[in-house]
Amino acid sequence: MSKPEKIVAVKGMNDILPQDAPMWELFENTAETILKSYGYQKIVTPIVEDTSLFARAIGAVTDIVEKEMYSFEDSMNGDKLTLRPEGTAGAVRAVIEHNLVYEGPKRLWYKGPMFRHERPQRGRYRQFFQIGAEAVGFSGPDIDAELIMLCRRLWDDLGLQNVRLELNSIGNADERLRHRADLIAYLEQHEDILDAEAKRRLHSNPLRILDTKNPAMQEMVNAAPKLLDYLGEESQAHLDGLKKILDRNAVQYTVNPRLVRGLDYYNRTVFEWVTDALGSQGTICAGGRYDPLIEQFGGKPTPAVGFAMGIERIIELMKGLGETQAPSQCDVYMVHQGEAAQAQAFIMAERLRDAGLDVVLHCATPAGSGSFKSQMKKADGSGAAFAVIIGEDEMANDQAAVKAMRGDAGEQQQANVPFDGLVDYVVDQIIGGGEHDCDDENCNEHGHHRH
Ligand code: HAM
Secondary structure (H helix, E strand, O other): OOOOOOOOOOOOOOOOOOOOHHHHHHHHHHHHHHHHHOOOEEOOOOOEEEHHHHHHHHOOOOHHHHHHOEEEEOOOOOOEEEEOOOOHHHHHHHHHHOOOOOOOOEEEEEEEEEEOOOOOEOOEOOEEEEEEEEEEOOOOHHHHHHHHHHHHHHHHHHOOOOEEEEEEEOOOHHHHHHHHHHHHHHHHHOHHHOOHHHHHHOOOOHHHHOOOOOHHHHHHHHOOOOHHHHOOHHHHHHHHHHHHHHHHOOOOOEEOOOOOOOOOOOEEEEEEEEEOOOOOOOEEEEEEEOOOHHHHOOOOOOOEEEEEEEHHHHHHHHHHOOOOOOOOOOOEEEEEOOHHHHHHHHHHHHHHHHOOOOEEEOOOOOOOOOOHHHHHHHHHHOOOOEEEEEOHHHHHOOEEEEEEOOOOHHHOOEEEEEHHHHHHHHHHHHHHHHOOOOOOOOOOOOOOOOO
């Protein structure tokens, strides 16, 4: 018989394995705590939406819509659907559909997988995770500043360094139109320098040409008419207002007149948080205003601004901090031998869990598996603070042996504890500083669930 063919994950789509999961959890918990502390409320929208939602929101002449969307026809009914490439379009659809801003502006956040058929490389995947925020119904630069400062707080809390903020204003539609006419005229004068992609975009999306990485075009795009010079009074005041708040709060930034973003819905403020530590995919968070979008979708005119961060990129930065201590799987590992001891261990494990402890019970199938020695090795590997051991001797004496697993060998004391006092004893040991010495009653380091 031939060997069955190996099944592997879809290219560019990753598994998050248990060894990385605690870091994801740490990131998500930190981000969610901060979002909550700024008054953002969670929204969950479907992963699949009508293709036309994305085409209209993101723009027909963008990389995402032109070549990166996972679109398909629902074979049951012919609906044209797409796996969401980003979260803003779905959030905006939900805001309009449920009239969420009826009572006033809303601060929203979401997280989840996004899908883009890009060429996979470090930091760029076909399924990737974002956490995003959208502040809907706010028109002033104070909210732009709030979102930016929320990000700064997150980088600080995570201990990320060398993340810098780039800022720009791309004005409103009229301002862009005036700039566009001048830009096209300028680019046409330099047509001999334009590469194929730039030529293709010359009349459809000339702003994106300014974004080019082609070294041969740098000098030419550097001297191109700058959108910043075309801002009208209101757009200029918005940008100045934002800069003032950032300055007042000691947020460092550089204004990058060439920052244009790859999605069409933006106006005025756009920004990116960038690091040099990740190679070419160094943008860990990006966003901006999209004031006209909700009206374009048939809603009442409602200004809005938001951002999304790429979680894989941030996790990679966190890994670079070198604090990847093996996470402990549990507080207690239960070791047992013999049928009666196994039955008793089952009961005691449940009681310890009732008291709020995380308990891993050694699995004794197939029958008789695991000598004491190999079970103790597993207990050690689990990162448990204590091993609770029940063998024939213990059963005969109605007690368990409790062994401290942390600290030097000398400190790893063992005590015999009657079954009926076992839960209190272990809880006492853990709260009482068996794990670390600290006088602060409010300290959380002892564990997560002490009653
Ligand atoms: P975006 O710039 O397309 O914006 O994506 C935001 C972030 O998602 C990027 O800065 C990056 O960290 C991450 N990201 C994007 N593509 C990939 C990929 N292929 N692999 C890994 N990470 C990736 C948006 O998605 C907008 N919806 C942001 C927004 C919200 N604007 C206003 N509100």
